[in-house]
Amino acid sequence: MVTSSNKGVWIAIDGPAGSGKTTVGRRLAQELNFQFINTGAMYRAVAWGLVRGLKLEKMRIKLDGERISLNGKDVTAQLYNEKLDRLASAAARDPGVRTFLIKRQRELAQGRDVVMEGRDIGAVVLPEAEVKIFLNASLGERARRRWRERGGSLEEIERELKERDERDRGFGRLEPPPEAVVIATEGLSIDQVVAEALAAVRKALAR
Secondary structure (H helix, E strand, C coil): CCCCCCCCCEEEEECCCCCCHHHHHHHHHHHHCCEEEEHHHHHHHHHHHHCCCCCHHHCCEEEECCEEEECCEECHHHCCCHHHHHHHHHHCCCHHHHHHHHHHHHHHHCCCCEEEEECCHHHHHCCCCCEEEEEECCHHHHHHHHHHHHCCCHHHHHHHHHHHHHHHCECCECCCCCCCEEEECCCCCHHHHHHHHHHHHHHHHHC
16 A cells, blocks of 8 residues: 655656557556556647647646546547657657646646656656656567557658657656666566566555
8 A cells, every 4th residue: 555645656657659658657557546647648738739829828738537638628539640749749849838738747746646657757847756667668669569559651650759769858858867767668568567667666665
């Protein structure tokens, strides 16, 4: 059993696209009865709004479990495609967007037990997280996973992921903090990765 502090217990999961962050984070949150926060979906929602002419300062993002709404409109189903992959990655390099969303992400975590996944959670968003996990896998393995999810051209997916890795670097993104537990997910089942992550969580919280 995990005992919450006043601020809540924070678990940060980081890693590149296709490393399994969302699946593992969701499972971990279910196991621990924590709230799951997918920050990538928040960047996607902002990107979706920007291309439709919405002003950043006017955007209201709300999470309801796995659903995300923007200014009262549920946009979840419209956020996961190659176009939004590129737009969200580009938006994440905008200091204004980052400042706006980091503030919102910290607000969502405050006073709650959360599993928050993204690119820079442990390093930037929640540096005080009790547990920091970094998931990784080779480019080829991550491309195959994305191909199994979405279909299309494996070669094109691998090229897109490589370009996205390059765009995502900087601002503390894709850089595991020194204290992070790094889990190489290649060759492991989701159950095995979740088991390793749970072991890391229990070890950290027992200290």
